[in-house]
Amino acid sequence: MVKAVVLGAAGGIGQPLSLLCKMSPLIDVLSLFDVVNSPGVATDLSHIATKAHVEGFVAAKGDFKGEQQETEDAKKAALTGADIVIIPAGVPRKPGMTRDDLFKINAGIVKDLITAVAKYSPKAFILVISNPVNSTVPIAAEVLKEAGVFDPQRLFGVTTLDVVRAENFVADLLGQKDSSKFNIPVVGGHSGNTIVPLFSQTQPPVDFPADKLDGLVHRVQFGGDEVVKAKDGAGSATLSMAYAGFRFAEAVLKAAKGEKGIVEPTFVYLPGVEGGDAIAKATGTDYFAVPVELGPNGAAKAINIISKANDYEKKLLDEAIKALKTNIDAGVNFIQKPSK
Numbered sequence: 001m002v003k004a005v006v007l008g009a010a011g012g013i014g015q016p017l018s019l020l021c022k023m024s025p026l027i028d029v030l031s032l033f034d035v036v037n038s039p040g041v042a043t044d045l046s047h048i049a050t051k052a053h054v055e056g057f058v059a060a061k062g063d064f065k066g067e068q069q070e071t072e073d074a075k076k077a078a079l080t081g082a083d084i085v086i087i088p089a090g091v092p093r094k095p096g097m098t099r100d101d102l103f104k105i106n107a108g109i110v111k112d113l114i115t116a117v118a119k120y121s122p123k124a125f126i127l128v129i130s131n132p133v134n135s136t137v138p139i140a141a142e143v144l145k146e147a148g149v150f151d152p153q154r155l156f157g158v159t160t161l162d163v164v165r166a167e168n169f170v171a172d173l174l175g176q177k178d179s180s181k182f183n184i185p186v187v188g189g190h191s192g193n194t195i196v197p198l199f200s201q202t203q204p205p206v207d208f209p210a211d212k213l214d215g216l217v218h219r220v221q222f223g224g225d226e227v228v229k230a231k232d233g234a235g236s237a238t239l240s241m242a243y244a245g246f247r248f249a250e251a252v253l254k255a256a257k258g259e260k261g262i263v264e265p266t267f268v269y270l271p272g273v274e275g276g277d278a279i280a281k282a283t284g285t286d287y288f289a290v291p292v293e294l295g296p297n298g299a300a301k302a303i304n305i306i307s308k309a310n311d312y313e314k315k316l317l318d319e320a321i322k323a324l325k326t327n328i329d330a331g332v333n334f335i336q337k338p339s340k
């Protein structure tokens, strides 16, 4: 019996992500939580005749003592028995904002939700989508550490959309329709220049002239902005993110069931994953997105692909690491030094 939980299930990402989960033969129970409208989304999805049984839980409207208890009970019911918890809760960007501008609101939301995960489903795989991922994953780790239930193999920052974009943009540039045949590792973090696509490691190999390469790297790094601009105030990527989030969740669930050879880039706490120490040493950061081999217990092995980066990519990595360190520190300090 596999129970999947979506926290933030009524949102732009949450709804299509929940739909994809409802279509999945890998999920038996789909539990949806949000501060608004999750019972409605759950009822809607429950009319689809697929395997997953759907349940919806919503926070109380107010914040008085009785209502706080009601909200806590809803989280408890949503999370108890979860095998995988996917978190797209939080505010999205508007034009002119960076992902870091979301920290002020989303840091608290992620802290609050992970506190509940630590209490009610401490052994679940946790997939953090809420931005800024470079900071929300360290926040999640610190909350789990404080609760004494941190398992680095089970905490993932979802960076799959960067991979999806890289694969699709390369296929586009080569005039090919099928992006699924490309495998492109995207490493680092999930914002602007912390996103580093390693096109030199593309399988099957591709080769672009310098001017094309610059444009391609920029498009992957700032693909999110392209969507924010096009949506013109109505939010950021939701449908492509739902697809990417589901692709990653499915990979985690398949590996948990024993399927071998599944590798996906994801933002992890390196010292807690086999092979991660060498990468942490090389980058000087504890968190980094790298291709990770997934297994029955989550992140089985971090693959040190960055040691294969060419000179052009090494420069990109240097810039990424600098920015990433600031983001990681902000997340860690949010929990460790809350007054600052």
Ligand SMILES: NC(=O)C1=CN([C@@H]2O[C@H](COP(=O)(O)OP(=O)(O)OC[C@H]3O[C@@H](n4cnc5c(N)ncnc54)[C@H](O)[C@@H]3O)[C@@H](O)[C@H]2O)C=CC1
Residues within 6 Å of the ligand: 007, 008, 009, 010, 011, 012, 013, 014, 033, 034, 035, 036, 088, 089, 090, 091, 092, 093, 102, 106, 109, 112, 113, 128, 129, 130, 131, 132, 133, 158, 159, 160, 161, 162, 190, 235, 236, 237, 238, 241
């Ligand atoms: N990791 C990635 O690659 C990507 C991350 N994102 C991020 O995902 C997040 C969600 O984006 P959208 O779905 O477009 O936003 P949205 O505003 O459409 O949906 C967010 C949902 O979270 C809910 N929510 C807020 N506080 C909550 C709480 N305390 N508990 C439970 N639910 C809560 C809201 O009620 C809403 O339904 C944003 O932070 C966005 O930046 C977006 C795209 C890609």
Ligand SMILES: O=C([O-])CC(=O)C(=O)O
Residues within 6 Å of the ligand: 092, 093, 099, 131, 161, 223, 224, 225, 227, 228, 236, 237
């Ligand atoms: O750009 C944003 O704010 C949303 C996001 O993370 C992405 O689309 O990659």
